[in-house]
Amino acid sequence: MLKKHANLFVTFLIIFEICVYLADDMIMPAMINVVKDFSVSESFVPSGLSAFILGGALLPLILGPLSDRHGRRNYILSGVILFVTSCILNGFTNSIGQFLFTRFFQGMGAGFIGVIGYAIVQEKFDEKKAVKITSFMTTISCLVPVIGPFIGSIYISYFHWRTININIGIIALISLIGLYFYFPKDTKSVSSNYHSKNFFKEMKDNYIKLFKNKHFMAGTFAYGFIELPFYAWVSIAPIILFEKSKVTNIEYGVYQIPIFGSYVIGLILLQQYVERVSLKKIIIFGSSFSILGLILSFILPFIYGENFLYLILSYSIYTFGAAIISAPLYRIVLFSSSVGLGTVAAIKSSILMIVTAMGTQSMSFVYQNQSNISFGLFGVLMSLLYIIFLSYFFKIGPRKKL
Numbered sequence: 001m002l003k004k005h006a007n008l009f010v011t012f013l014i015i016f017e018i019c020v021y022l023a024d025d026m027i028m029p030a031m032i033n034v035v036k037d038f039s040v041s042e043s044f045v046p047s048g049l050s051a052f053i054l055g056g057a058l059l060p061l062i063l064g065p066l067s068d069r070h071g072r073r074n075y076i077l078s079g080v081i082l083f084v085t086s087c088i089l090n091g092f093t094n095s096i097g098q099f100l101f102t103r104f105f106q107g108m109g110a111g112f113i114g115v116i117g118y119a120i121v122q123e124k125f126d127e128k129k130a131v132k133i134t135s136f137m138t139t140i141s142c143l144v145p146v147i148g149p150f151i152g153s154i155y156i157s158y159f160h161w162r163t164i165n166i167n168i169g170i171i172a173l174i175s176l177i178g179l180y181f182y183f184p185k186d187t188k189s190v191s192s193n194y195h196s197k198n199f200f201k202e203m204k205d206n207y208i209k210l211f212k213n214k215h216f217m218a219g220t221f222a223y224g225f226i227e228l229p230f231y232a233w234v235s236i237a238p239i240i241l242f243e244k245s246k247v248t249n250i251e252y253g254v255y256q257i258p259i260f261g262s263y264v265i266g267l268i269l270l271q272q273y274v275e276r277v278s279l280k281k282i283i284i285f286g287s288s289f290s291i292l293g294l295i296l297s298f299i300l301p302f303i304y305g306e307n308f309l310y311l312i313l314s315y316s317i318y319t320f321g322a323a324i325i326s327a328p329l330y331r332i333v334l335f336s337s338s339v340g341l342g343t344v345a346a347i348k349s350s351i352l353m354i355v356t357a358m359g360t361q362s363m364s365f366v367y368q369n370q371s372n373i374s375f376g377l378f379g380v381l382m383s384l385l386y387i388i389f390l391s392y393f394f395k396i397g398p399r400k401k402l
Helices: 003-025 028-037 047-058 060-070 073-090 096-124 127-155 162-182 199-212 214-244 249-273 279-304 309-334 341-366 372-396
Strands: none
Touching (some): 003 162, 028 047, 028 127, 028 214, 047 060, 047 096, 047 214, 214 249, 214 372, 309 372
């Protein structure tokens, strides 16, 4: 692949990735406006995120193996078309049902990025170049959710929420045109794990192997439980800050800075130490901060009252640790099975998104009484589950140094 074409391909792929993650988070500050416009309960506020995540959870299960066997070009182009269409339609919905339906299909865009986007980079570039590109893409997947709610809170101060996804869809259309012209030529049958003519049987057998792999499953759920409070905050923050604390749109964005800024600091620290310290030690170090933050999110409101600033402080500590944990734990879990990486990534992505969707949706009930203590208790429960699954993951894992 020519250098110029390669650079343009990566550029348009990254544009699509940015659009996907903006669509995920930029609408969340506007969810209070959405439920008011559709005259439904505030319990639907977290559903905007849950529907998006669920859409991204179901697709990878079939998309990864199919693109391995039949090539990736047509699938990624179809995915961008689906994303653009659902974004534009989202701005013209007339009910909460239609809104969540289009959010579901928007979420599928995340599946195309996670399964096809990262896979094609690994196939078409040499090792060092691929690592640099995927590292940059991973950074985007972390940073865009950081700034998405902030941008969204400012945006709705001047424009209607319906135009958020319409504009994102228009930008994504640029990536569609670029990928059409610069997406690399397909390499069919790239996976050595699919030899049988019976594709679905082969795929089923590989998935069964993964579900029976206790090491892989323990690590996957540990990863999901420590990430879940982050998404719970994103889904419920509009109620905590807008409805309960009566902050302005600008203040909403400002109060998010410590939480998401701590995440960025954690990522920077990780980059400094990842080559000098074992992954296991890094995970344990990050876990101490995340668990401390989640415990404080329960204790501080319980002792000092319902002021949301205690949650900001607690979750800033939590996100600092979560940023340190995320990439090392993801890496170890991904290589905890002999099954092909595409299939492993697909099932891991689906499990994580289902766990996240169920967790964020449960916030409708957890925060029904608008008690910060209840929200903190949810975080403590997630930290306890994380400790249990992570301990089991390390206990049954290989004895070699991680």
